[in-house]
Amino acid sequence: xxxxxxxxxxxxxxxxxxxxxxxxxxxxWNPWMERxxxxxxxxxxxxPVVELFPSIDTPSLKRNFKSVLSFGxxxxxxxxxxxxxxxxxxxxxxxxxxxxxxxxCVMGPISYGEGKRAVYVTVEDVTETAFYQRKLVELTxxxxxxxxxxxxxxxxxxxxxxxxARRYAHELSLIMVDIxxxxxxxxxxxxPFGDEALRALVRSCEATMRTTDILARxxxxxxxxxxxxxxxxxxxxxxxxxRAAVEERRVSAYGKETTMTISLGVSSIRDDDDGPAVLxxxxxxxxxxxxxxxxxxxxxP
Amino acid sequence: MQQTFSELELDALRELMNVxxxxxxxxxxxxxxxxxxLTVPKISVLEAKTIPDFLEGEIDRAPAYSMIEQFFFxxxxxxxxxxxxxxxxxxxxxLFGDESSYRDSELDFGSFEREVVVEIGNIVIGACVGKLxxxxxxxxxxxxxxxxxxxxxxxxxxQHLAENEGVALVFKTKFSFSNADAYGLLFLxxxxxxxxxxxxxxxEYIEGLA
Numbered sequence: 333x334x335x336x337x338x339x340x341x342x343x344x345x346x347x348x349x350x351x352x353x354x355x356x357x358x359x360x361w362n363p364w365m366e367r368x369x370x371x372x373x374x375x376x377x378x379x380p381v382v383e384l385f386p387s388i389d390t391p392s393l394k395r396n397f398k399s400v401l402s403f404g405x406x407x408x409x410x411x412x413x414x415x416x417x418x419x420x421x422x423x424x425x426x427x428x429x430x431x432x433x434x435x436x437c438v439m440g441p442i443s444y445g446e447g448k449r450a451v452y453v454t455v456e457d458v459t460e461t462a463f464y465q466r467k468l469v470e471l472t473x474x475x476x477x478x479x480x481x482x483x484x485x486x487x488x489x490x491x492x493x494x495x496x497a498r499r500y501a502h503e504l505s506l507i508m509v510d511i512x513x514x515x516x517x518x519x520x521x522x523x524p525f526g527d528e529a530l531r532a533l534v535r536s537c538e539a540t541m542r543t544t545d546i547l548a549r550x551x552x553x554x555x556x557x558x559x560x561x562x563x564x565x566x567x568x569x570x571x572x573x574x575r576a577a578v579e580e581r582r583v584s585a586y587g588k589e590t591t592m593t594i595s596l597g598v599s600s601i602r603d604d605d606d607g608p609a610v611l612x613x614x615x616x617x618x619x620x621x622x623x624x625x626x627x628x629x630x631x632x633p
Numbered sequence: 634m635q636q637t638f639s640e641l642e643l644d645a646l647r648e649l650m651n652v653x654x655x656x657x658x659x660x661x662x663x664x665x666x667x668x669x670x671l672t673v674p675k676i677s678v679l680e681a682k683t684i685p686d687f688l689e690g691e692i693d694r695a696p697a698y699s700m701i702e703q704f705f706f707x708x709x710x711x712x713x714x715x716x717x718x719x720x721x722x723x724x725x726x727x728l729f730g731d732e733s734s735y736r737d738s739e740l741d742f743g744s745f746e747r748e749v750v751v752e753i754g755n756i757v758i759g760a761c762v763g764k765l766x767x768x769x770x771x772x773x774x775x776x777x778x779x780x781x782x783x784x785x786x787x788x789x790x791x792q793h794l795a796e797n798e799g800v801a802l803v804f805k806t807k808f809s810f811s812n813a814d815a816y817g818l819l820f821l822x823x824x825x826x827x828x829x830x831x832x833x834x835x836x837e838y839i840e841g842l843a
Binding site for chain 1: 657660665667727749752756760764777778
């Protein structure tokens with residue numbers, strides 16, 4: 333008696349199914365996998381999956397693959413943590429902004445032959461969900477006007493970065509930045525021009541900072557930079573580079589043009605710090621820079 | 634309620650679990666370099682409805698726990714709970730979640746820690762339950778692990794544990810990750826309908842010893 337041909341389901345499924353033997357050699361590769369990977373079943377079957385995709389050979393993959401084989405568990409590769417298991421290009425029509433298809437993957441045990449155990453992998457394309465999730469997150473953590481991070485995100489991130497610096501015994505510095513005489517710029521050129529001045533400052537910061545540095549709009553015309561793994565001397569050098577860059581930059585918009593300067597307060601974390609004490613010191617530094625004539629950086633160690 | 638299992642059967646079950654968890658620990662260390670030690674399990678036979686109170690008594694109140702729940706199905710079936718104190722979760726995340734995947738993940742550290750704890754929990758539960766089932770000559774399958782929260786207390790537990798009828802076997806063990814200097818608690822709750830089968834499997838084990 334013939335039962336249903338389950339293979340038809342696998343062939344027609346809107347997600348990827350691969351079956352790997354105990355050495356991670358491909359035994360089965362469904363049509364969805366052919367389409368997403370560009371590798372036909374004939375080109376995949378018989379080859380170790382890490383040979384097809386060297387980048388998937390991570391400690392986490394090894395750990396989970398072995399656990400599936402040895403303990404018969406299923407393992408889950410969430411998009412949140414892993415982004416993707418297979419480095420596929422996004423399918424045509426996917427939202428912009430992703431180099432790779434975003435995936436949720438599951439690995440589980442499946443028996444084949446005489447008492448042998450293999451591993452099946454399912455691949456679900458969640459690029460669209462990830463796109464909306466990313467968009468929502470961006471909306472809640474960015475300042476709309478300047479696209480710098482917002483205050484809420486900054487407060488949370490500062491505590492995290494302080495904790496991380498402590499854990500790994502790394503240095504961490506903070507710089508508070510404020511545009512000098514911002515009110516005068518607004519009064520003279522109008523608020524839309526003032527907005528452009530804020531954007532120009534953010535562009536100067538972005539051109540000066542590393543990708544690991546965190547820039548946030550602290551309030552009004554005041555910005556704050558978190559510099560992970562950065563000691564006092566480097567932070568002071570950074571502050572001076574930024575000060576000079578802003579002083580040289582011409583702000584032009586609506587047919588008007590001006591230059592501006594900034595004052596900066598610099599501080600680094602100390603072993604005896606309580607909470608975000610470094611923030612208060614950087615703020616004191618900023619206050620001192622303003623009080624002593626502006627267009628300068630003052631460090632409060 | 635103890636009368637469902639004789640003292641001899643409970644001793645045998647304890648021995649089975651001990652061997653099973655010992656094998657699980659060895660496999661975890663061999664297979665994935667996760668060095669785990671598991672304490673001799675404590676076994677209790679309880680009325681199912683008293684489980685929340687029992688668990689409350691078994692968990693020290695001091696730290697908040699991250700808690701994972703996972704169902705397993707076989708002739709030996711039930712629920713497992715894995716609890717990792719919050720501070721210990723951080724250590725696990727530092728050891729098993731590589732820093733680059735954290736940076737790439739766009740997650741805050743709490744969410745990252747949670748994903749790592751779920752991944753490690755899934756493996757530890759799978760190894761322990763899998764080996765125990767193997768000792769009982771059974772094969773189990775698992776549902777995906779569910780993360781129940783990072784500050785689980787007795788109230789939440791009570792809300793969560795459905796009122797079950799009948800008797801349940803509850804196993805408790807404390808596991809420590811020696812390479813992370815971290816620990817957690819594992820509870821297995823065997824469902825009422827697998828008790829009879831478990832008792833039979835244990836009796837067969839005792840006969841095999843004689």
